[in-house]
Amino acid sequence: MKKFLILVFVSMLGGIIALSAYLFFFNATAPQAEQVSTADQPYFVPANYNGDAKTNALIHAESPNFVEAAENSIHxxxxxxxxxxxxxxxxxxxxxxxxxxxxxxxxxxxxxxxxxxxxxxxxxxxxxxxxxxxxxxxxxxxxxxxxxxxxxxxxxxxxxxIDADEPLPSIQFGDSDTIKVGEWVLAVGNPFNLTSTVTAGIISAKARDLSGRNSQSFLQTDAAVNPGNSGGALVNARGQLIGINTAISSQTGSYIGYSFAVPSNIARKVVEDIIEFGDVQNGILGVSILNRNSKEAIDKGINQIDGVYVSNVEDKSGAKKAGIKEGDIIKKLDEITISKFSDLSGYLKTKRPNDVVNVEVLRDGTLKTISVKLSKTDIVSVDFIDMKLQNLPDLVKKKYNIKNGVMVTDTENAFLYKRLGITRGTVITGINDMAINNIEDLAHFKAQYGDDVIDNIEKLKYIDGSLKEKEVYFTENR
CATH class of the missing domain: 2.40.10.10 (Trypsin-like serine proteases)
Structure with a gap:
């Protein structure tokens, strides 16, 4: 027991000595600690910071708000x-x-x-x-x-x-020509049979052509669009209709990043034509454009021009009458900048025959503005036995070393395509014993026989990619 008390006493004495030594040294170094504390310290902002009204207004102004746009369109x-x-x-x-x-x-x-x-x-x-x-x-x-x-x-x-008993909520058209890349948009539709769904994104690009034939001019957006959205609205931040959602770019059938919409100016013109005329009225300039990726464009050094290069001007077209020439570079239509053919074709789809368009061209280093009255499509092309044909551009005449004929620009004639290989680019030079010089000859032949025109074709002359003229005779079993 005595040894235990001695051990406790020694332990207490050691603790007192250690505490005294700690207090002595801490007090001796206290001034140095005060000097360190005077250094600059980081400024912390509480997570629940409530600034003044001006600061809050600025924060909210910089954040996109689509509530009004959604309310204006969803119904x-x-x-x-x-x-x-x-x-x-x-x-x-x-x-x-x-x-x-x-x-x-x-x-x-x-x-x-x-x-x-x-x-x-x-x-x-x-x-x-x-x-x-x-x-x-x-x-x-x-x-x-x-x-x-x-x-x-x-x-x-x-x-x-549809016929309703009361006025229905509707969307006001916006101007799709003035929308900018990077501008916020909403896609409103019914994906996967859900009721009206709103997604947000930006305009990623304009005048997109998915066909590879320069026949389309879509608005591209990264707003999520899925099966069922087709036919729905693409609206701007004010809730105005600037596109009809039409397609997605996907390997799975569902949205993976990009979707495409028919611009509202094109859609509006189409429905107005349907209501007023019963079909779509197309106005054309009457020019052929040289593909900037073609060998000829590269050889001419115009594959990187800012604009589109006119390679041919159709006779009797508005462009020909106004004075547009081969070699002109079209820079603008009205106030719309033209950098590729889909820009040009997309804008023209909003116009009708006899509309006047101001065409800005670069000719010999000088900018000129030429007013052109748009022509009807039958001035430069004609529908014939389920094919669309146009007069021969000068480039094709040189390529085939011919002076007469008409060129197939589109075909739905499965017999001629599958059996004979007559497709886009084929040149028709004769029907029966008549030489075909231009589309007027086809129009006269078509007018002569009316609905029985195909039954009166006994022989067809044409030139395909082999550059050799061929003849085919039709029988009653064609």
Missing amino acids: AVVHVKNTSIVSNPATFQDLFYGRQSQPRTQVGTGSGVIISPDGHIITNNHVIAGSDKISITLNDNRVYEARLVGTDEKTDIALLK
């Missing part, structure tokens, strides 16, 4: 249901027992945009193609049966009409 975007009756493919058993395949109902869905309080609705042609019945569901779940007013396959725009 005017509708769900489009396309019902069609199709036949099931015949099975081996059907063929063996001589049974007919049973028809079935096929349903497709998409979106649409109400553009007038009386019930006119824009959608995509591919949303309603082949339909036997079209029904429209509004955002408040009211359902109406719609009738097809008209459609344009080239721009993929269709116009529908």
Whole structure:
């Protein structure tokens, strides 16, 4: 017991000595600690900082707010249901027992945009193609049966009409020509059969052509668009319609980063033409443009020009009459800058025959502005036996070393394409025993026989990629 008390005493004594030594040295170094504390310290802002009204207003002003745009558009975007009756493919058993395949109902869905309080609705042609019945569901779940007013396959725009008992919410058209790359937009539609859905993004590019034939002029955006959005609205930050969502770029069928919309100026012109004329009225300049990636453009050193190079001017066209010449570089149409052919074709799709367009061209280093009255398409092209043909550009005449003929620019004639290889770029030089010099000769032949024109073609002369003239004789079994 005595040893234990001695051990406790020694421990307490050691603790007292250690504490005394610590206090002695701490007090001796205290002034140095005060000097260190005078250095600059970092400034911390609390997470729940509430600044003054001016600072808060600036923060909110810099953040995009799409509430008003969404409210202005979401009730005017509708769900489009396309019902069609199709036949099931015949099975081996059907063929063996001589049974007919049973028809079935096929349903497709998409979106649409109400553009007038009386019930006119824009959608995509591919949303309603082949339909036997079209029904429209509004955002408040009211359902109406719609009738097809008209459609344009080239721009993929269709116009529908429903009859409601009261004025419907509609979207005001915006000017798609003035929208800028980087500007905020909303995509409003019905993806995956959901009710109206809003996604946000920016304009990624303008005048995009997905066909590779310079026939399209889409607005490109990174707002999320998925199956079911087709025919829906692309609106600007003010809630104005600046595009009809049409396509996505995807390897999976769903959105992966980019989507494409028909510009509102094109869609608006198409539906106005359908309402007023029953079909689309196309106005053309009457010029051919040299592809900047072609060998000839590279040889001429114009593959990197700022504008589009005129390689040919059609006779009797507005461009020819106004004085536009081969070699001119088109820089602007009105106030729209032209840097590629899809810029030019996209703007012209908003115009009609006899509209006047101010064309700014660069000629011999000097800028000129020339007013051109747009021509009708039948001035420079003609539809003939399910083909579209135009007069020969000078470049083709030189290439084939010929002076007469017309060139196929598009074809839906499966027989001529599959059996004979007559496709885009083929030159038709003769029908029966008549030489074809230009599209006027085709127009006269077509007028002579009317609906029986194809039955009166016995022989066709043409030149294909082999550069050799060929003849084909048609029989009654063609």
